[in-house]
Amino acid sequence: MLKRFIVVSLLTVSSYVFGQTEELKKEAERLEKLRNDIKSEYAKNQEILKQIKEERQKLEQLKKEFEEQTKKIKDERYQKLAKVFEKMDPEEAGKKISKAENPQEIAFILYNMNEKKAAAILNNTDPDMVNKILKYLTLLKEQSKP
Secondary structure: OHHHHHHHHHHHHHHHHHHHHHHHHHHHHHHHHHHHHHHHHHHHHHHHHHHHHHHHHHHHHHHHHHHHHHHHOOOHHHHHHHHHHHHOOHHHHHHHHHOOOOHHHHHHHHHOOOHHHHHHHHHOOOHHHHHHHHHHHHHHHHHHOO
16 A cells, blocks of 8 residues: 555656656747747847938948038139139029029029129028928038037
């Protein structure tokens, strides 16, 4: 009878231990899967971070190029063109500016002009083009502030 009790007890204990071992294995598998998911997510985030850094570098390059272009405003070319536009009839100059393809260059020219003459020309320019030009002129004015 004692032997039977011991055997039954051992079977009960071993089945209990076996059950816990299975639970521990399942928990370990779940944790391993979670760990792999986290690694995968981390790798994705690292790639996104890399892309953000690349975009930041591109933006920095664009900013640098824009700053270089604003320095060119003082270039003789824009100063000469400004003098030409100042001598033109404001209506005729406004028509030409309305048809221009590069509002940034027009902004550089206007920046070098007498303000009253530039205003008269803009008064005769297509409103959509004026809006485009004013965006650049605003940036130029902000950058020229000390």
